[in-house]
Amino acid sequence: MKLPNLSSLNKRLLLGLRLGATLGIVLAISLLFPKHTRFKYSYEQGQSWIYEELVAPFDFAIIKTPQELEQDRNKVMEGFSPYYRRDDSTQIRSLRQYEIKFERYLKGLEAGQFRDLQRRSNIYRNYGSSVLSNLHNRGIIELTEEHRGKSSSYVISVLQGNTMNEQTLGTLYHQDEIPGLLSKALQQSKLPDAEFLLSILSENAQANIKYEKTKSDETLAGLLRQLGEYKGKVRKGELIVPRFGTVDRVAFQKLESLRTHYEKEIAERSSWIYWGYVLLTALFFAMLWFFLRRLRPISFQKSRDFWFILAWFLVYAYLTHAVVKIQVLSIYIIPFGIVPILLKTFFDKWLAFFVHLLIVLLATFLSSAGFEFAFIQILVGCVVLMTSDDPRDWNRFFYTIVFLFLASAIGYFSLALIQQGRLERIDWWMFNWLFIGSFLTMLANPMIPLLERIIGFTSPVALSELGDLNRPLLQQLALKAPGTLQHSLQVANLAEAAARAIDADALLLRVAALYHDIGKTTQPQYFIENQHGINPHDEILALNSSRIIIGHVTEGVKLARQFRLPKMLIEFIETHHGTTRVEYFYQKHLKDNPSAPAEIESEFRYPGPCPQSREESILMMADSIEAAAKATLKNPSSDEVAQLVNKIIEGKISRGQLEKSKLTLQELEQCKHVFVQTLSSMYHARIQYPDGQAPAEKAQLNDSPTTP
Numbered sequence: 001m002k003l004p005n006l007s008s009l010n011k012r013l014l015l016g017l018r019l020g021a022t023l024g025i026v027l028a029i030s031l032l033f034p035k036h037t038r039f040k041y042s043y044e045q046g047q048s049w050i051y052e053e054l055v056a057p058f059d060f061a062i063i064k065t066p067q068e069l070e071q072d073r074n075k076v077m078e079g080f081s082p083y084y085r086r087d088d089s090t091q092i093r094s095l096r097q098y099e100i101k102f103e104r105y106l107k108g109l110e111a112g113q114f115r116d117l118q119r120r121s122n123i124y125r126n127y128g129s130s131v132l133s134n135l136h137n138r139g140i141i142e143l144t145e146e147h148r149g150k151s152s153s154y155v156i157s158v159l160q161g162n163t164m165n166e167q168t169l170g171t172l173y174h175q176d177e178i179p180g181l182l183s184k185a186l187q188q189s190k191l192p193d194a195e196f197l198l199s200i201l202s203e204n205a206q207a208n209i210k211y212e213k214t215k216s217d218e219t220l221a222g223l224l225r226q227l228g229e230y231k232g233k234v235r236k237g238e239l240i241v242p243r244f245g246t247v248d249r250v251a252f253q254k255l256e257s258l259r260t261h262y263e264k265e266i267a268e269r270s271s272w273i274y275w276g277y278v279l280l281t282a283l284f285f286a287m288l289w290f291f292l293r294r295l296r297p298i299s300f301q302k303s304r305d306f307w308f309i310l311a312w313f314l315v316y317a318y319l320t321h322a323v324v325k326i327q328v329l330s331i332y333i334i335p336f337g338i339v340p341i342l343l344k345t346f347f348d349k350w351l352a353f354f355v356h357l358l359i360v361l362l363a364t365f366l367s368s369a370g371f372e373f374a375f376i377q378i379l380v381g382c383v384v385l386m387t388s389d390d391p392r393d394w395n396r397f398f399y400t401i402v403f404l405f406l407a408s409a410i411g412y413f414s415l416a417l418i419q420q421g422r423l424e425r426i427d428w429w430m431f432n433w434l435f436i437g438s439f440l441t442m443l444a445n446p447m448i449p450l451l452e453r454i455i456g457f458t459s460p461v462a463l464s465e466l467g468d469l470n471r472p473l474l475q476q477l478a479l480k481a482p483g484t485l486q487h488s489l490q491v492a493n494l495a496e497a498a499a500r501a502i503d504a505d506a507l508l509l510r511v512a513a514l515y516h517d518i519g520k521t522t523q524p525q526y527f528i529e530n531q532h533g534i535n536p537h538d539e540i541l542a543l544n545s546s547r548i549i550i551g552h553v554t555e556g557v558k559l560a561r562q563f564r565l566p567k568m569l570i571e572f573i574e575t576h577h578g579t580t581r582v583e584y585f586y587q588k589h590l591k592d593n594p595s596a597p598a599e600i601e602s603e604f605r606y607p608g609p610c611p612q613s614r615e616e617s618i619l620m621m622a623d624s625i626e627a628a629a630k631a632t633l634k635n636p637s638s639d640e641v642a643q644l645v646n647k648i649i650e651g652k653i654s655r656g657q658l659e660k661s662k663l664t665l666q667e668l669e670q671c672k673h674v675f676v677q678t679l680s681s682m683y684h685a686r687i688q689y690p691d692g693q694a695p696a697e698k699a700q701l702n703d704s705p706t707t708p
Contacts, residue, residue: 018306022289025314026281032321032366033277041259042371045252047418053243060261061230062254072227080220083212084141086160090208091136098132098204099125105200128197131185135205139172142207158209178205234258280365284358285313296351297662298612305347308455309355312339313362320363331367332433335440336360336377337404340384342444346457348505349385356381372415376434379407397445405438458566460507466565467511473518473563480521483529487626488514490682494622498674502667504614512572512619515565519556519573523548528631542589546582546604553577553606575616576623578657579608610657617661618671624648629679638680645675 041051064072102125139158147154152170173181182201186194234240234254241251288309292300299305316336323329339359343352360377367373387400409431416426448459465471469478478485492513499506524530526537526548537545556573586604590596611617625648629636633644649672652658663671 014303018303022285022310023282025310026278026285029314029317029362030274030278030281032317033274033281034368041255043247043252043255045247045249047247049241049243049245049247049251051243053245054240054255056234056236056238056240056258058261059236060234060257062232062234063257063260064229064231065253068231069227069229073224076223076227077220080223081155081157081166082144082147082216083157083159083164083219084209085212086139086158086209088160088208090206091133094132094136094204094206094208095129098128098200101200101203102128105196124191124194124197127189127191127194128201131182131201132205135173135178135181136208139167139209140175140178140205140207141169141172141209142175142211143169144211144213147211159212159215172209175207178202277365281362284362285310288313288355288358291351291354296347299347299351304455308346308457309343309351312355313359316359316363317366320366324367330430330433331363331369331373332376332408332430333437333440334363335437335443336363337380337384337438337441338444338447340381341400341441342447342451344384345448345459346451353381353385356384372412375415376408376411379411380404383407397442401438401442404441405435408434408438456567458568462566463507463511466569467507467514469514473559473565474514477518477521481517481524481527481530483531484517484520484524484527487529487630488517490630491516491619491622491626493682494626494675494678495618497678498618498622498671499615501670501674502614502663504618508568509615509618512569512615513622515556515560515569516572516576516619516623517552517556518559519552519554521559522552522555527552537585542585542592543600543603546585546589549582549585550604550606571612572616572619574607575609575611576619577606577608578610578620578652578655579605580652580655580657581605610659611661614661614663614667617658617663620657621649621652621671622675624652625675625679629682633679636680638676641679642672642676645672645679 041054043049106121141156143150147156147169150169152168154169155166156169158165158167179198179202182198182205186198234257240254240258241247245251247255289300292306292309299309316334316339319334320331323331323334336356336359340349340352340356343355357378360374360381363377364370364374383400383403387396387403412430412434413426416430417423448461451457452459452462469475474485477488492510495509495513496506498504499509520527520530525534526545528535553573553576557570560570560573581601582604586601589600589604611620625645628644628648629641633640636644649668658668
């Protein structure tokens with residue numbers, strides 16, 4: 001029985017795990033979508049109707065606008081008479097207290113004063129009682145704060161027992177007016193020395209009409225609840241808006257009413273809405289899977305890259321949902337530009353833009369923000385795509401933020417003019433949200449080094465630091481294998497030039513070229529660029545020579561891991577020879593051992609793997625071409641250089657080394673052209689100087705601009 005291949009089994013298990021997790025994310029995001037259906041028409045008041053003529057599919061009521069509802073509410077509140085209650089017991093208590101305080105006042109007088117007042121006490125007592133009774137009979141009202149300042153014609157409902165009478169404020173005495181009224185009444189009474197009654201009466205002229213807040217609030221709430229939400233009705237088959245007609249105020253209100261009724265009716269009758277959102281979300285992730293597997297297979301195969309990309313969908317889905325729920329904030333405050341900046345830094349700009357596009361579309365459905373939001377955020381992605389790729393340059397990064405704001409602001413202003421038609425209708429506060437969203441995009445830059453440490457990505461900043469020739473590993477290469485360092489620098493120049501020609505990652509290639517041969521530092525004397533006349537391979541078997549040559553790859557990987565180089569650089573070390581054969585020593589071995597078994601051939605092959613990306617393929621070609629050119633070319637012509645380049649590259653292709661490189665034929669031709677140009681300038685023919693010529697004359701010739 002044949003056992004299953006463990007590597008294949010692991011790949012299937014990993015693929016199943018990713019698929020299951022992706023479906024879980026699909027379900028998690030689909031729960032955030034609104035529970036109602038979406039109206040299939042997009043329209044704005046004042047704009048032309050771009051669809052076929054629309055007739056009512058069913059009877060529906062026309063919903064009042066918020067302004068109309070507010071007007072109705074204001075009318076009810078203005079016409080409402082708040083409730084106050086008259087308390088008859090207040091008058092009885094006030095008169096009783098008045099009698100008690102009047103007697104206390106008499107007892108407190110001196111004997112002479114008491115005898116003078118006693119003769120007229122009944123007159124004063126009766127007058128005071130009469131004044132209090134008159135005040136309470138008419139009514140003393142204690143106005144609540146919200147009714148202070150109302151006009152005398154303001155109507156209130158006065159409850160007394162089981163009856164209710166409407167009265168204006170002008171027919172009642174206000175509690176604040178009582179002291180003045182009492183003072184005026186005593187002056188008009190013509191009673192001598194009656195001023196003492198003022199304080200006694202003021203203390204006992206208590207309000208007998210007080211606000212009934214509970215009953216007033218309940219009654220007003222009931223009246224407001226009775227307000228109708230609808231005005232008029234549209235019958236089935238009635239024309240709502242003709243084709244190419246203008247969506248005026250009336251048509252707009254009918255469309256809004258139809259949309260509300262439609263969404264409510266469909267949501268109540270259909271249970272398929274949720275599954276529609278599930279399928280929609282699944283479609284987004286299916287597109288992402290297809291894009292990664294077909295166009296970015298390396299990112300798909302690397303679990304770290306795959307989960308990092310996938311996580312942004314979950315983050316922005318829940319962030320959008322939270323902002324929409326808060327309602328105080330605008331969705332434009334969310335910095336959608338962070339994702340394309342980060343993905344462009346760690347991967348490439350086309351992957352960054354594709355993921356950004358899917359996230360924006362997802363957020364559009366989650367927020368019901370509409371076409372305007374999607375358009376502005378796509379503009380943001382375009383700006384990120386076109387601006388500087390180098391996060392080390394803070395000045396250019398600030399310019400990017402400025403361009404993001406300008407693009408989104410101009411985009412919004414343009415759409416607002418189209419939709420509103422007048423400047424005064426534009427929501428100017430929206431520019432504040434756009435500015436805040438653009439400003440928050442600056443968080444992308446400090447996130448780059450943070451993600452490098454947490455997840456293990458490598459940014460251009462880190463690559464630039466690794467490309468410093470003063471780094472310990474490059475210093476070690478310079479000391480132990482100076483010839484190899486010179487070879488690496490030449491390869492770096494070749495590879496960088498080719499990368500720029502096809503828009504590949506030139507910085508990554510330059511740094512990878514510097515490190516690709518660091519394994520030669522363990523036994524530098526066995527590599528021709530470090531030899532000075534003595535070749536140690538002459539003294540050992542071809543098989544051992546092959547193992548030493550091949551070993552510089554495995555030793556390079558060990559050193560890279562020891563010095564904690566990024567994984568992407570380690571991959572360049574592993575793939576820069578692919579699975580090619582050390583041909584010279586293999587043929588030498590066959591010559592020395594004619595009866596050698598066929599299986600021995602594997603001992604002369606590099607472990608690989610073959611290059612998986614354009615950058616790895618360029619490094620493989622540049623390394624082989626530079627080494628071959630140094631060994632075979634002395635004073636070559638351009639044709640000889642071109643022949644060498646073609647021979648090396650055709651050999652790589654025929655041996656299947658570039659099958660997974662993702663290089664197109666056009667890009668391969670561009671690389672060939674750059675290699676020929678660069679090598680021609682590096683190995684140009686020298687002028688032959690006559691023997692015995694003075695050094696000074698040679699120097700003059702060397703300085704001559706004449707092309708040999």
